[in-house]
Amino acid sequence: MKKTLTIVTLASAMLLAGCSSKEATVQKGSGEQQTTQSSEAPKTNVGGIGDTVTVDKISYTVDKVELTDQRNEYTDKDLGGTPKYVVKVSYTVKNGDDKDRTLLDTIDMYDPADKKLNRYALYDNVLSTIDAGKNASSTYYVATNDLGKFEMNFKPNMLGNDKAKFAFEVKE
Numbered sequence: 001m002k003k004t005l006t007i008v009t010l011a012s013a014m015l016l017a018g019c020s021s022k023e024a025t026v027q028k029g030s031g032e033q034q035t036t037q038s039s040e041a042p043k044t045n046v047g048g049i050g051d052t053v054t055v056d057k058i059s060y061t062v063d064k065v066e067l068t069d070q071r072n073e074y075t076d077k078d079l080g081g082t083p084k085y086v087v088k089v090s091y092t093v094k095n096g097d098d099k100d101r102t103l104l105d106t107i108d109m110y111d112p113a114d115k116k117l118n119r120y121a122l123y124d125n126v127l128s129t130i131d132a133g134k135n136a137s138s139t140y141y142v143a144t145n146d147l148g149k150f151e152m153n154f155k156p157n158m159l160g161n162d163k164a165k166f167a168f169e170v171k172e
């Protein structure tokens with residue numbers, strides 16, 4: 001019974017996601033705002049550190065990006081050695097919806113060579129639900145051997161195509 005209910009729920013969500021028009025907003029740290037709306041193509045809006053990108057009533061702000069000396073010996077073992085750098089991204093998520101949201105976030109991060117990076121397990125707290133009108137802060141870590149321009153994407157709904165995209169440079 002639960003399996004059938006889950007399948008029906010997922011199918012309904014996909015149908016609803018396909019029928020709705022999407023609006024995405026980038027709020028620049030300077031106060032400048034850009035809004036786009038369409039029911040055809042997925043929206044991708046690019047922000048930087050301090051900017052807020054809103055997709056499907058969920059707002060993401062990358063607050064701070066820094067290198068950390070913290071390491072996880074067990075993760076390093078899985079990687080085959082200690083990474084040269086660990087990048088820590090602190091971000092805030094705000095639920096602009098009038099109902100509680102389960103964040104089925106998919107977070108992807110890419111290095112300067114456009115290689116997808118895996119999450120590096122350190123004291124991060126992955127958000128799963130957020131109450132209506134509330135916000136929460138979290139962190140995301142990745143291991144890399146290169147510095148430069150990185151890209152980070154948040155998809156608030158793993159069934160949808162819209163994403164909040166951030167681009168920033170990481171230096172020593």
